[in-house]
């Protein structure tokens with residue numbers, strides 16, 4: 001299984017996703033600031049993996065706490081919490097994991113620093129373990145939607161690298177393949193960060209699942225030609241009504257899928273659902289460094305100071321989504337009811 005992130009000997013180790021597939025190297029974080037920077041710089045990415053990383057980041061922060069009074073302890077904990085929270089605004093799982101960690105802190109804070117550290121490490125490990133189990137369950141439910149011989153299109157990377165292991169969208173594909181179905185995957189390249197080309201193709205190839213790399217602007221044409229049987233993507237945040245934020249380009253795919261009568265599935269754990277947000281209009285969308293668009297693999301592809309927009313995510317209205325697959329089953333519209 002893919003070693004996305006692990007707690008080892010008092011530090012956090014992550015595979016460096018910026019270097020894949022060329023190099024399989026690992027980054028070791030010894031402080032919560034290093035974890036926050038690793039999330040911001042995309043060493044680790046994908047909503048559930050970001051949540052797990054932040055949880056371990058809080059553990060590292062707690063290891064360095066020295067405060068004597070309850071008040072100063074709370075203040076120092078809050079500082080660590082806020083730094084990790086500021087890393088990536090769209091991924092709901094980041095805030096969900098941090099909220100769980102805060103609850104563990106509050107339960108243990110009356111029992112001294114040692115208990116706090118033990119409780120936080122146990123909670124972070126539980127978040128990681130449960131995510132792996134959740135993805136298997138998503139896979140089990142979702143694979144029933146895919147038929148033998150189908151070609152499935154996916155966008156970005158919602159695989160083992162984006163989670164504790166196995167993946168959400170790729171979990172569905174993996175489970176279908178494990179059930180003996182012959183599934184072929186079209187992987188969108190996913191400009192500007194190329195998660196599809198670099199990570200999804202790498203993962204599926206390692207698993208022996210046939211994968212064809214296409215550029216993002218080819219998807220519509222293949223749908224029109226009847227070469228795509230289903231689209232399966234992950235999610236960064238899902239509003240109560242089912243509107244779904246995912247990697248930029250997902251919305252266009254969903255519109256194309258509807259136009260061409262192709263089912264459009266979102267695979268995500270319920271920890272991605274934000275019950276506080278009624279519809280997609282309330283989802284914060286991260287804007288990233290313009291150089292990610294100006295450059296490809298570190299090489300300038302335009303004039304040096306070209307004006308750029310670089311939203312990392314878009315929102316697909318629920319009306320374009322055939323079903324949302326969670327660890328509890330396949331949710332159909334109206335999502336307000338089926339997700340609740």
Ligand code: MRU
Pocket residue numbers: 045046047048155156157158159162163167168169195233234235236246247248312
């Ligand atoms: O910017 P990224 O690479 O973190 O974006 C990742 C995605 O959009 C994924 O589809 C999403 O987080 C789901 S991962 C299981």
